[in-house]
Amino acid sequence: MKIAIVGCGSRHKMFRDSVVEDYPEKHEIVALCDSNAHRLNEAAKAVSQPGTNGVATYLAADFDRLIAEQKPDTVVVATPDFLHSDYIIRAFEAGCDVICEKPLTIDLSRLKQIVDTQRRTGRKIKVTFNYRYSPARTQIKELIASGTIGEVTAVDFRWHLDRVHGADYFRRWHRQKENSGGLLVHKSTHHFDLLNWWLGTAPVEVLASGRRAFYRPEMAVELGLEGRGARCTGCPVAAKCDFDLKMGEDAALKSLYLDAEADDGYFRDLCVFDEEIGIEDTMQAHIRYASGVTANYTLTAYSPWEGLEIKFQGTKGEITHRHVEVHGVFGGERDHADEDAITTELNLAGQKPVMLEVPKAKGHHGGADPVMLGYIFDPEGMEPDRFGRASDHVAGAWSILTGIAANASIETGSLVNIPSMLRSRGIHIGA
Numbered sequence: 001m002k003i004a005i006v007g008c009g010s011r012h013k014m015f016r017d018s019v020v021e022d023y024p025e026k027h028e029i030v031a032l033c034d035s036n037a038h039r040l041n042e043a044a045k046a047v048s049q050p051g052t053n054g055v056a057t058y059l060a061a062d063f064d065r066l067i068a069e070q071k072p073d074t075v076v077v078a079t080p081d082f083l084h085s086d087y088i089i090r091a092f093e094a095g096c097d098v099i100c101e102k103p104l105t106i107d108l109s110r111l112k113q114i115v116d117t118q119r120r121t122g123r124k125i126k127v128t129f130n131y132r133y134s135p136a137r138t139q140i141k142e143l144i145a146s147g148t149i150g151e152v153t154a155v156d157f158r159w160h161l162d163r164v165h166g167a168d169y170f171r172r173w174h175r176q177k178e179n180s181g182g183l184l185v186h187k188s189t190h191h192f193d194l195l196n197w198w199l200g201t202a203p204v205e206v207l208a209s210g211r212r213a214f215y216r217p218e219m220a221v222e223l224g225l226e227g228r229g230a231r232c233t234g235c236p237v238a239a240k241c242d243f244d245l246k247m248g249e250d251a252a253l254k255s256l257y258l259d260a261e262a263d264d265g266y267f268r269d270l271c272v273f274d275e276e277i278g279i280e281d282t283m284q285a286h287i288r289y290a291s292g293v294t295a296n297y298t299l300t301a302y303s304p305w306e307g308l309e310i311k312f313q314g315t316k317g318e319i320t321h322r323h324v325e326v327h328g329v330f331g332g333e334r335d336h337a338d339e340d341a342i343t344t345e346l347n348l349a350g351q352k353p354v355m356l357e358v359p360k361a362k363g364h365h366g367g368a369d370p371v372m373l374g375y376i377f378d379p380e381g382m383e384p385d386r387f388g389r390a391s392d393h394v395a396g397a398w399s400i401l402t403g404i405a406a407n408a409s410i411e412t413g414s415l416v417n418i419p420s421m422l423r424s425r426g427i428h429i430g431a
């Protein structure tokens, strides 16, 4: 496969390194594209093989020329979220397939453009829901699909982002809904996708609430950070701020962002307490699914620890799954939990509860990324996927619809019906 990557920031490395290091015999990166010349050149250095002329690079304005000259089969889209739809559509129109980072897109008008263009062109897209591939999450899929707890009736799902990872969404482009859709789209797309996939159904109604409770100017004052600067670099109170991002002291952050600032003014370290932030940090949603199952969902972005807790109630019993990814942030350092911090308890009616053995794997996102990359870049070399983990535009669409409906519900204070919302915009997604 001839691959072009668009968006050469932090996430593109996963695709780039996988192709270059793990699948060089099967695939070739023929071009890189970014709006920032510095990041583009850094990425090109990493791809270029010794003894070759290197890889072709194109600034964003030259994307059409990239397609015409390099004729990629597949375009990997790893730009900020609000730009996904533009590149997906242009790639489809040019006869390319797409591998797209989550979320598929951030709002209904862009979603309509994607599904309409996909239907007309017949091109294929994979949305990279890596969380599906972590062995612990796949085990839950298997338990539910095999009817272990009978019919699932109700779910309680809580996701905690800590004060390093959570804070990161308040520093840069994610902090405005017009860029990311807010965390209910940008982040929860993973969680709502897991629910759709685990439960084998689609969301119908959403009632949500959300607010910015922590990353606010008032909290900065409460934390003794009066006189804070607009960004960490040069901030007069950086020394006493737990959220100080020292880009200059981190080689990766420095070369990817600090050294690239002059090109486009993309500051990676804006103050997390800014007034102008437009996204929530505290969100709850009640969701009703087509199958009748209902779910309560909570996402917070300033937890003392990081991980997830979920309980599935069924007609025969319960599954309780807990994953501690980070125990806490101590002096700015994250104390990562080890692999044993994942537990799954099965509690069947009339039987003593048992702690199940949770399968483990090495690699990013609980061992999910390498498995997903195997299915993307070497499907013949993998076992047939009996869990249906590959995701297309349909799964991508359903995963953002819960968050888009939740955003609408927060805005209006009303329950949002997803089929009506789709009908009103003339959007036909498919099953």
Ligand SMILES: NC(=O)c1ccc[n+]([C@@H]2O[C@H](COP(=O)([O-])OP(=O)(O)OC[C@H]3O[C@@H](n4cnc5c(N)ncnc54)[C@H](O)[C@@H]3O)[C@@H](O)[C@H]2O)c1
Residues within 6 Å of the ligand: 006, 007, 008, 009, 010, 011, 012, 033, 034, 035, 036, 039, 060, 078, 079, 080, 081, 083, 101, 102, 103, 128, 130, 186
């Ligand atoms: N699945 C996961 O676990 C995961 C993790 C991180 C990021 N992501 C996703 O990956 C994507 C990229 O995130 P990131 O953290 O790498 O962001 P980033 O800001 O580090 O990188 C984005 C890159 O896109 C470039 N860009 C901006 N405008 C562009 C344009 N018009 N044309 C081409 N390039 C442009 C930027 O210069 C930058 O190099 C996002 O959609 C994000 O949701 C997914």
